[in-house]
Every structure is written in structure tokens, then in C-alpha cells.
Amino acid sequence: MTSVYPATVNKRSRFTKVVDTLEAYIRIDLVEERMFPASTIMRYLAVVFPVLLYYFQSTFLTISDELFMTMLIGAAVIAGLQDALTGLTGRLNFAMERGTLETYLVEPVPWALIPVAMNIWRSVTGALLACVMVALGWLLGGPVHAPGIPAALLVLFLGILACNALGSFAASFILLFKRGEPVVMLYSLAASVLGGALFPIEVLPVWIRWASYLVPHSYVIAAERRLLIPGTPAEGLSPLAATLILAGFTLVTFVAGMFVFDRSLRLARRLGILSI
Amino acid sequence: MDGDDVIVLSGLTKLYEPTPRWMRIFARSHLTEPVKALDGVDLTVRAGEICAIVGPNGAGKTTMFRILVGLTTSTGGTATIMGLDAGRDSEQVRQVVGWMPSEDRSLLMRATSKENLQLHGRLQGMPRRELAERIPYVLETVNLTAQTESVVAGLSAGMRARLRLARALLPGPRALILDEPTGAVDPIAAHGLLTLIMDLVKQERLAVLISSHRLEEIEALQSHALLMDRGRVNYSGDLDSLRREWDRPVVEFVLDTPADAYAVADNLAAQGLEAHVDDTSVRCGHAGDEPVGAVLARLGPLAASIRHVREHPMPLRDLIARVYERGTKA
Numbered sequence: 223m224t225s226v227y228p229a230t231v232n233k234r235s236r237f238t239k240v241v242d243t244l245e246a247y248i249r250i251d252l253v254e255e256r257m258f259p260a261s262t263i264m265r266y267l268a269v270v271f272p273v274l275l276y277y278f279q280s281t282f283l284t285i286s287d288e289l290f291m292t293m294l295i296g297a298a299v300i301a302g303l304q305d306a307l308t309g310l311t312g313r314l315n316f317a318m319e320r321g322t323l324e325t326y327l328v329e330p331v332p333w334a335l336i337p338v339a340m341n342i343w344r345s346v347t348g349a350l351l352a353c354v355m356v357a358l359g360w361l362l363g364g365p366v367h368a369p370g371i372p373a374a375l376l377v378l379f380l381g382i383l384a385c386n387a388l389g390s391f392a393a394s395f396i397l398l399f400k401r402g403e404p405v406v407m408l409y410s411l412a413a414s415v416l417g418g419a420l421f422p423i424e425v426l427p428v429w430i431r432w433a434s435y436l437v438p439h440s441y442v443i444a445a446e447r448r449l450l451i452p453g454t455p456a457e458g459l460s461p462l463a464a465t466l467i468l469a470g471f472t473l474v475t476f477v478a479g480m481f482v483f484d485r486s487l488r489l490a491r492r493l494g495i496l497s498i
Numbered sequence: 499m500d501g502d503d504v505i506v507l508s509g510l511t512k513l514y515e516p517t518p519r520w521m522r523i524f525a526r527s528h529l530t531e532p533v534k535a536l537d538g539v540d541l542t543v544r545a546g547e548i549c550a551i552v553g554p555n556g557a558g559k560t561t562m563f564r565i566l567v568g569l570t571t572s573t574g575g576t577a578t579i580m581g582l583d584a585g586r587d588s589e590q591v592r593q594v595v596g597w598m599p600s601e602d603r604s605l606l607m608r609a610t611s612k613e614n615l616q617l618h619g620r621l622q623g624m625p626r627r628e629l630a631e632r633i634p635y636v637l638e639t640v641n642l643t644a645q646t647e648s649v650v651a652g653l654s655a656g657m658r659a660r661l662r663l664a665r666a667l668l669p670g671p672r673a674l675i676l677d678e679p680t681g682a683v684d685p686i687a688a689h690g691l692l693t694l695i696m697d698l699v700k701q702e703r704l705a706v707l708i709s710s711h712r713l714e715e716i717e718a719l720q721s722h723a724l725l726m727d728r729g730r731v732n733y734s735g736d737l738d739s740l741r742r743e744w745d746r747p748v749v750e751f752v753l754d755t756p757a758d759a760y761a762v763a764d765n766l767a768a769q770g771l772e773a774h775v776d777d778t779s780v781r782c783g784h785a786g787d788e789p790v791g792a793v794l795a796r797l798g799p800l801a802a803s804i805r806h807v808r809e810h811p812m813p814l815r816d817l818i819a820r821v822y823e824r825g826t827k828a
Contacts, residue, residue: 234623246620250606253617257608321603328567329621330593399524494514494535494561494570 236332243331243339251343269351272297273358291356291364291451296419298355299443302378304410305348306385310341311392311406318400327496334484337390345382352378356450370449377449377465381442384472388438390479394486397496413437418444424458441468504580504673504705505543505566511574512536512561512729535561537729538575545672546703548696548721550710552818557726559709563675566707567597579673593622596666600678602658607651611642611661614650615668622669636664640694656687663691667698674698676708680715692718713814725821733821737814744820745812749790751780752806762800769796781810 234242255262273294280290317323317340326336353375360366392406416423416430417439423431434440445464448454459467490496514533536558543549551559564570565577568588577584582591605614612633619629637643640660645653650661659679666674676695680688692715699706710716716723717737725733733740753759759775766773766782771793773782782793790809794801812820 239623242620242623246617249620250617253606253609253613257606321599321601322606324569324599325604325618326621327569328592328597329618330589330623331621332589395524398521401524491569492515492571493517493529494512494564495517496569 239331240335243335244342247336247339248343266351266354269301269355270358272301273355273362277359277362287364288451288453291359291366292422292447293420294359294364295356295446295450296417296421296443298352298359299378299381299446300414300417300419300439301355302348302352303381303385303413303439303442305351306341306345306382307389307392307410307413308403308406309344309348310337310386310389311396311403313340313344314393314396315401315403318396333487334480337393337479337483338386341386341389345386349378349382365452366450367452373461373465374446374449377442377445377461377468380465380468380472381438384438384468384475387472387475387479390476390483394479394483397483397486397490409437413439416440417442422447422458438468438471441465441471502544502546503542504545505541505549505707506578507539507541507562507575508577509575510536510539510541510562510565510572510577512558512565512570513573535729536565536572539724539726539729539731541724541731541734543673543705543707543722545705546699548699548706548708548719550708550716550719550721550723551726552710552713552716552723553726554822556728558729559726560677561729563597563677563707563709566591566675567595568592593669594672596669596671596674598662598666598674598676598679600681602650602655602662602682605650605658605661605665608649610647610649611637611653611664612646614661615665618665619668624669632668632670636667639667639698640664654687655682656684656691659683659687659691660694663694671704673705674707676706678709678711680710680712688712688715689718695719713818717814725818727822732824740817740821741811744817746783747812748810749782749793750806750808750810751782751804752808753778753780753803754805758800758803762797762804765797765800766793769793 276290276293276297280287280293314323314337317326327333331339356366388409389406392409395401395405412433416426416434416437418425418434419439423434423440423444426434441459441464444459445461445468448456448461448464487496512535514529514535516529516531539558539562541549551557551562553559561570562577565572566579566584568584568591571585579591580594582594584591606617609617615633615636616629619632624632634643634646637646640663642657642660642664645657645661650658653661659682663676663679666676674695679695680691683691695706695708696719698704706721708719708721720737722736723733723740724731751759751762753762756775756778759778759780763773763775763780763782766780771782773780790807794804794807797804
């Protein structure tokens with residue numbers, strides 16, 4: 223064997239590059255999960271406590287099982303989408319501070335793909351944790367409408383995609399200004415209020431309710447409640463309408479997010495501040 | 499362009515613009531004035547050649563490397579690798595260049611050597627089967643076979659440097675860009691690493707760009723050298739030519755007694771030469787291309803008391819300092 227391996231530039235199709243990149247980044251995440259096994263286990267165990275918190279609170283306040291599930295589904299969706307929303311900024315900051323970002327950028331993969339690839343594992347585990355929270359609620363006696371589960375998973379998937387797209391705006395912010403968490407954290411906290419994590423958004427005053435329609439969390443939470451809790455009153459948007467709006471929202475934010483990320487990359491590259 | 503030309507820089511210029519005002523609202527800028535980091539740099543590195551980039555901090559070495567691997571763009575001139583434009587064909591360039599960054603932190607510290615190479619190989623688009631054969635080969639090349647399953651955090655600085663080299667070699671690049679490869683490595687390990695690089699260059703006809711602050715290493719590489727200062731090239735050529743052009747060796751005369759040494763020193767000083775006495779020896783830096791014999795002839799009868807004559811070549815450090823001095827005056 224020789225050190226000079228390819229005779230020419232190894233040409234790969236766009237699709238192969240996407241698959242290779244996604245696979246490699248999932249592998250990086252798996253390695254990182256294994257790097258710190260105790261913290262990984264604790265992260266998964268931690269979801270038990272909010273479920274217990276809402277369970278005992280509902281027992282103490284003698285509220286119905288349906289209301290317990292209303293709060294739990296809201297909290298689970300917020301927790302699941304939180305990972306999709308903040309995972310990328312966390313990863314980018316970590317890579318920048320540790321010095322591995324430069325190595326990632328020097329790899330022959332499309333840079334615009336990096337935000338999605340970097341966040342894919344975190345998004346999947348976030349969704350999984352949300353499902354585990356709802357399953358624990360069911361084990362504690364909360365009602366779950368089983369036929370609604372496949373549609374609920376689809377809605378959750380769309381919500382995660384939308385949050386990933388929003389995450390790429392934050393990634394652009396990090397590329398240019400080296401700090402993105404305050405923006406994401408602010409958005410994330412606002413989204414839990416505006417999205418109606420613990421209450422239906424109809425509770426919000428009318429003058430602020432319009433803002434609820436700008437965050438994907440509102441659509442995901444509303445649809446999940448309608449799909450998973452039996453006998454939920456048919457108020458507000460139907461699950462189908464929420465899903466369609468969410469799909470449109472995801473498409474627009476994805477295209478815009480990729481465009482902004484690409485522009486930010488070009489600017490950072492020109493200014494010489496990429497990965498510095 | 500010759501078929502053997504691998505890295506070609508032509509009038510490469512980089513002017514860092516000040517950070518736009520709107521960006522300064524979000525983060526304090528490190529640049530408020532334009533800075534010319536590279537100013538019309540020309541360079542060709544052919545297959546089987548090593549080119550050492552030497553220069554103080556701010557000379558433009560890192561900017562040159564960052565342009566080549568696509569982390570920044572040039573504002574003038576061109577940079578090509580195997581005919582691919584570093585700006586336009588950046589993704590393809592990154593496939594034919596092996597980049598060895600200066601810091602260990604570029605490795606995943608809690609992952610094993612093998613895992614680090616697997617990640618890099620997949621991002622390079624290497625098929626799994628090929629990768630499975632290739633990883634043991636490159637680890638063997640850098641003498642890290644025994645550390646295949648070792649976690650990087652537990653490796654010595656020298657081993658980590660070799661792992662970074664293995665990672666750069668993994669996809670079989672035609673050009674290697676080595677940014678201070680021996681930075682944190684002890685002299686013995688550094689010697690081993692450089693010997694390995696020199697062997698690879700010979701065997702595989704790789705084109706190598708290397709930056710180092712250790713001048714003895716640059717000398718050991720027997721490479722083409724590019725001396726840079728504030729973005730400009732002060733000297734480009736091999737070190738032998740540099741010596742021929744700039745070396746002013748110091749001649750040492752060893753005499754029988756200190757009295758003889760002082761007599762010789764006085765004579766040399768009278769000839770307008772600088773002479774320093776140390777016990778029984780006199781060190782003299784003779785001017786221009788004048789042969790040592792001419793200096794000896796002018797010593798007259800005193801020459802008979804000289805026991806030994808030694809010529810000390812100028813240390814590379816002083817030689818380079820002279821080149822920079824000229825550059826500053828120019």
C-alpha cells in the first residue's frame with residue numbers, strides 16, 4: 223500500500239456526501255456519548271423527575287388525569303424541542319472552544335450541511351426523551367389515545383425539523399459573533415410561554431397571542447394534546463391544520479435558515495473569522 | 499505550470515477588512531483597521547519537495563495555510579493545489595490536501611486513535627472496506643499500531659502529533675500542510691517525526707508545506723525555504739543558496755599563549771576586522787568574500803604562532819536575522 227491513495231479527486235454524488243456526513247456526525251455523537259457515560263445515563267434518567275413533579279402536583283391539587291397529561295405533554299414537547307433548538311449552538315460552541323471545529327470545516331463536505339448533521343443525534347434523542355416522558359405519564363395512569371400515536375410522532379418530527387431550522391439561524395449567529403446561547407435561550411424560554419407548555423394558548427391575553435403563532439411549539443403542543451388525550455375539546459386549530467401550518471413553517475424556515483447560514487459562512491470566511 | 503507542480507501560489511494577497519460596524523454591536527471586533535496579511539506571495543511546491551515557511555508571528559504563515567484549506571479567501575492572486583483553485587474548488591481541494599493543525603485539541607481526546615481516524619475517513623468519503631485496510635496501514639506508518647485502541651487523552655504529545663499526521667495521511671493526499679507539527683513535541687520525538695515526513699516525501703513524492711519556529715528543524719529538512727515578514731517574501735530558495743549568499747563565517751585562530759592571542763587580535767583590529775579574544779583563541783568575523791588566506795598573509799610573522807584555524811558557519815538564526823534586517827531596511 224502507498225500513502226497516496228486516490229489517483230484523482232474522489233468524486234461523490236451529492237446524496238453520498240449527505241449520507242456520509244450524517245453518518246460521520248452521528249458516529250461523533252455516539253463516541254461523545256460514550257466518552258462520558260455517567261453524564262449520558264444521568265441525562266436520560268433526569269426525565270423521570272419532571273414527570274413525577276407534575277404527577278404529584280396534580281395529585282396535590284386533585285386535578286384530573288387529563289389535566290395532568292395536558293401539562294405533561296406540553297412539558298415533554300418543550301423538552302424534546304429544546305434539544306433540537308439548543309443542541310446545535312451547544313455543539314458549535316463546544317467544537318469552537320475545544321478546537322475541533324476547524325478540523326470539521328477542513329473536511330470535504332458541504333458546509334451548509336454541518337448544522338443539520340451536528341444536531342441530528344441530539345434531535346433524535348430529544349424526541350425519544352419526549353416520548354419516554356409521555357410513556358411514563360401513561361404508566362402513572364395518565365390517559366393516552368393509542369391510535370393517535372403515529373400522527374403524534376409525525377407532528378413531533380415536524381416540530382423537530384422546524385426547531386433545527388431555527389437552530390441554523392442561531393448557528394449563523396455563532397459563526398459571526400461567537401456567542402449564540404443567549405439568543406437561543408431567550409427564544410426557548412419565550413417559546414415555552416408562548417407555546418402554552420402548561421396551559422392552552424387561549425389563556426394568553428389577546429394582545430400577545432399573535433406571537434404564539436410564530437413559534438412552532440404552539441402547533442406541536444396543540445396537535446399533540448388533541449391527538450393523544452382522549453376527549454380533548456375540539457377548540458382552536460385541528461391537528462391536520464396544525465400539521466399543515468407546521469410543515470409550511472418548517473419549509474420556509476429551513477430554506478431561510480440554510481440561506482442565512484450560507485451567507486454567514488461566506489462572510490466569516492471572507493473576514494477570516496471562521497472557527498476563530 | 500509544470501505537471502509536477504502541486505502547490506502554486508501566484509501573487510497571493512490577503513487584506514483583512516475591518517469588521518463591519520453592524521457586527522460590532524454584537525461582539526467586540528479584533529480588527530478596526532485593514533490588515534494586509536499576505537502581499538503578492540509567489541511560491542511553487544513540486545511533488546517530492548518540502549517547503550518550509552519561516553517567519554515571526556504575524557508574517558502571514560497561518561493566513562497562507564488557511565487560504566489553502568479554504569478557511570478564508572484571498573483578496574488577490576491565486577492559490578491552486580493540483581490545478582484546483584483553493585477558493586472556487588475548496589471542497590475538492592480539501593480532499594487532496596492533508597492538513598495537520600498545530601494543536602492536539604483538533605483530535606477527539608476521549609475517542610481512540612482508531613475512532614478518530616474512522617470519523618475523518620468517513621467524512622472524506624472513504625468506503626468502509628477501504629477504511630478498514632487503510633487505518634492499520636497509516637497507524638503502522640506513523641508507528642502507532644500498539645496505540646490503535648488507546649484513548650487519545652492517554653497518549654504522549656509525540657504520539658498525538660503522529661496521530662495527527664496519520665489523520666492527514668489517511669485519505670492519501672498529494673499535498674501535506676503541516677502547521678508547526680513539532681510544536682509541543684520533545685526534540686527526540688520531533689526528530690523522529692521529521693525523519694518520517696522526509697521519508698514519506700521521498701517515497702510518495704508528496705508536496706509538503708511546513709511551518710516551524712524551530713530553525714534547527716528547518717535546517718535538518720534540507721528543504722526549500724520561504725522567509726516571510728509582514729506578509730511579504732524576504733527570501734525564497736534553498737538553504738544552501740541562502741548560506742552562499744549570506745553566510746559570513748567566523749574564523750577562530752587558536753594560539754599558544756594569551757599574549758600571542760592579544761597580539762593577533764591587535765593586528766586584525768588594525769586591518770579593520772572585528773576580533774574577540776578568549777584565553778588563547780581569537781574569533782574574527784572577516785568581511786566580504788575575502789579568503790582566510792589573505793587575512794593570514796597580512797598577519798606576517800604572527801601567523802607562525804597560530805596552532806589551529808577553525809571556521810564556524812553562521813547559525814541559521816543569525817543568517818535569517820540578517821535577511822530580515824535587509825528586508826526591514828529595504
